[in-house]
Amino acid sequence: MIQRLEKAAASRSDDLAISNEQEALSFFQLLRLTEDWRERLSSYPKGTRLLISLPGGPSFLAVQLAAIEAGLVFAAMPHETPPEGRGKYLELFQPDLFLGDEGLSPQTVGKRADLPAEAAMLQFTSGSTGLPKGILVSKAQLTANLEINREHIQGIHPGPVFCPIPQFHAMGNAVVLEYLLHGIPVHLSNRFVPAFELGRITEFACRSVLASPNWFQLLLKLGALSAEKLPSLSSMTLGTASVDTTLVQGLRQAFPQAHIHLRYGLSESVGALTRLDIPPGKGLESRGLVGPPVPGIRIQNLPGLEEEPGELRAKGPCTCLGQLSSPERFERLDDAEGWLSTGDLASMDAEGRVHLRGRSSSFIKSGGHRIEPGEIEAVLRSFPAVLDAVVVGVQDPLLGQKIAAGLEVQEDWDQGALRRHCRTFLPPYKIPQRIQALSPFPRTAAGKPDLSKVRQHFEGTQGQTPRR
Structure with missing residues (x-):
């Protein structure tokens, strides 16, 4: 993955690559910082577990790329977690090293499960329904996601992107890797201050925003989103499980000529499983429509729209190695044939597009x-x-x-x-x-x-x- 950064740095050396509220680096500066961290982390044995607590941005990305290249298993927890709240992350992952604002320090390790040899990164689930779990992915799966999205990214996003989703979150992390390693600058936000975030979009002339439906919904209600206020925007991507037609209608009224994209994915998969591209002048046909599978992803047969929905099961090069559900328990999440159960209920229309009907556990x-x-x-x-x-x-x-x-x-x-x-x-x-x-x-x-x-x-x- 560092090779992709080297390629971007060779052609865009002095161009700004990534920024957050405190830090901004060019492609060349980011490459140098990544190489410095790779040299430092290469002194540790392969399979060493590194947990970081850093704000999303240049340093976070440099450490992540360096750790993966050095053969460590990388994980990130929310930066704003107070010391007394770190226990659930430390207990689950049992890291050998911890990197926070105070620097890099060794950790005492208890009993822990053996991880697959190819494990490169652990992605904590959000914990929105309970304690977080750890989803493990390999370097090959991260790289496969870059290839799957290459044509879409290069064709739709010719300029800088803005992402207010935290980098430790599955989508936030995927966005940074997908775009920056294709040579597209990424600007991040680690705190929700609407005026500040809109100012950054304007300052860097961002062509695209990738955010949650809630982010777009709130800013629409505040009257902050419009083509007049943000003239550089030509594309918006909503990372989602399901979007209501009224939200897309509101975005379409605010940005008549923009492309709107819906991407559906899970922590258990790197990047998107499906994507729906809504061209200028068009709206969302129905709530829950998330489009066809992205290239390389297969969706197991689903019932038609007039039938009872079935559980969505996916298979492809980006689905995870498995889950660390407790410090001493690693388990695969796919079946013997490689199919991953998502927990979402869905139907499929005659055009091969997925319509989400809800979580099987949330009804x-x-x-x-x-x-x-x-x-x-x-x-x-x-x-x-x-x-x-x-x-x-x-x-x-x-x-x-x-x-x-x-x-x-x-x-x-x-x-x-x-x-x-x-x-x-x-x-x-x-x-x-x-x-x-x-x-x-x-x-x-x-x-x-x-x-x-x-x-x-x-x-x-x-x-x-x-x-x-």
Whole structure:
């Protein structure tokens, strides 16, 4: 992978390669820093485990590339994690070395599972539904993802990109590697300050933004996204499991001539499994449509749109080696034929495009109905005063589960008006019985809504008067 950086540095030596809030390096400077770290890390035996806690940006990337090239197993935890919160990452990974703001230090190692010899990187899951687990990938899988995306990246993204997704997150990490190692500058953000982030897009004349649907949704509601305010933007990519048509409609109104891309992937795969390209002037046909498989990825036969959805199973050169589910347990996640179960329910249309129907584990069973939370969340987010929403099932002796919605809202929200809005767009059995504004709105270190904390909140407030 360093060879790709060398190639980019040879043709774009003095051009800016990567930046964050504090640091910016050219391709040549990034290569020199990477080589310095490779020389330092090469003194450790192959298979040495390195855990870092650095802000996303030049130093993070240099250490990552150097560690992989030196044969170490690299992992990154959220930089803002306080010392007392590092335990869950240290305990799971059992690293030999830790690199943080205070420097590189050896660690005491306990009992731990043997990892596959080809393991190059451990990607922590977000922990949005509980404690994080570790997904292991090889250098060959990382390289295969670069090849799979080469034509798309070079054809659609001729200029700098901006990515506010943390680099320790699966998509944030994939974006940096995919674009920068194809010679495209990447500008990162490690804190959500809308005015600052929009200023960086303008400063570096970014041609594309790759972010979560929540990022785009919030900035649209703040009135911050438009072709007039961000004239350099020609492309937007939403990393997603499912996007509502109204969000794409809002982006299309703000940027009539931009290309909009939806990429669906998992921590268990490097990069995207499917991609949907929405050309200028077009919208999203239906919620959950995420497009056909990317080149090299196979999707096992799925039911048609009129049938009950089935579990989406994928196979290809980028699916992971397996999972470190506890310090002493490594397990493969694919079956004997190499098929990876994603946990997502999906259908496929006549054009070979995947339509996501929800997570098999997230459906709410209420009053005899099987309810997909994403549809309700989309309706809640379409209400002007709602910035974000999470819908969970809470145990109930009569219904089986009640539908509970935790919201991030603007100050002037009105629950009565929101319920009338829900009655307009949802059948009665899908309207949440409990709706509460949560302040602060619980999120994981990756910025995703923390489902486990939302569920714990509602389970701990059964029978209490909801906050307005």
